[in-house]
Amino acid sequence: MYFMMTVVILPDEYLSHEIVEPQPIQSTTLSANEISLGESFKIQIQIENKNDVADILITSVAFPEIQEIGDVVEIVSYDYTQSPRYIERGDKINSVYTKGGQITAQHPSIEAYSRNVPANTIYQMSVLITPQNTGIFELHIKTIAIPHTSDLSHYPYDGVLDYQDEFVTVHTVTVNP
């Protein structure tokens, strides 16, 4: 009877409970679409976690145009609950929303983390960027909630796929001479 309860009856009961489904919504604001070389622009990112608690919320801002973060990127405001993580080319990172195993980072990025995020919680970060070259400066931004239990547990839901096989919103700023 004991093993019937613990191995069959109770597991079935617990598995019938709904799994949490956190749904992050991301909004971004660029301070400028066009700048001159030597000038800086700011990107402001706001994330709201909807629907359910998230164990971890990760916002990634990636910079395909640069080799290393260095003096190009500076975080000017940040209220996520954990310190940001700086990813450099060659670092090991997850892919396919944690289901794809680890791959090697192809360009630098900043990952902002919050843990134990209740529903309807908002976080924001602002990043000041000073491009070193002329041309189109591209940014890839995305947010992932863990547990990643549905297609709504990441933002954006579709569009461009990055090298991690995850959807990103692409922002560009033209840097003139």
Place this chain on the structure above:
Amino acid sequence: MEIVKKQIFSENSTRKMFLFSNLGISFGILLITVGGGWDITNHLLNKPETFFSLPHALLYSGVAIALIGTVLMFTIWLKFTEEKKSRYRLPVKIAIVGIFVLVGAGPIDFLWHTNFGLDGLLSPPHQTLLSGMFLCAIASMISILRYGQAHTAKSYSIHHFMVVLAMLPVWLVASGFLYSFSLPFSNTDYFDFNPEVYFAVVFATISMPFLTSAILILTSQLANYKFGILSINGIILLIINASNSIIPNPALVDTIPFYFLTVIPFIAADLILATTQRRAAIYAAGAIVASTFYFLYFPLVTHTYNEVIFDRLVSGSVTSNVYFEMMPVVFPIIIGPAIVLGVIGAIFAHKVFEKIHA
């Protein structure tokens, strides 16, 4: 004129103080293991970025109490007669070595953090800490049990219950070693000390039921098979584990009724041993308690078996889902080895029992 030395304390009260010093060591080690278990959960759920946390405060309080207990133990031991000194020489030596290793783990941990950042569960500083804790727990266990040998009576006495306080820290520290070599919590920025996944699973499947059986059967034997002592030992471990690993995670709180059903096999084994002490009964009791290890070591055991079964990211909210999804796959595989290791654990317990009473 002859100066007559008067004893401030009688020999009996000196022995009682010696006992209390050992109980203090046991209690200190208990606090360290409770703080350590809580710290594992805190790191899993919250990834704290500061050294100053409640689990760490509890842990270091335990170190201080164990240190005070050891100093007192040694000081009082020096006042014993030669006969009594000889009886307690071994546990005193073990305790002194243990406390040096335990306290020495602090500077080792600091040096490690300075050079390599945060360390995982399996790391030289943590294994040093566990080794020191284990030696202190063994020392106090031997002292408490040897003190109680002279007082064991047919009816219940405080000394039967002291067996629990003697055994529990040993069980918790040994469980800490088992976790070190079976949980995937040791991959850090500089080193990947995670145990190989199949090794971790085999190690857990062998060691956890063995330890559960050895500890609980030995507890019952040391308490003269008095009904209730084995159950109390098991129930306190359930309470400690629930407080450390289940209650801090809101997503796991509703699994508490499931978790505490583990009391049933403990009571069944306790009843068997209280009724008869034939060899078959002892082996059966060992097999029964050992078969509960997959439930007893919930929720952390989820991470061990997940590496092989699903290899999913197990965050706080989905731990119970992954655990219960694995149940129909894992349980039929582990129950056979668990029963065998339970019998082996019972045999080991008997050998240790004979050694303690030698």
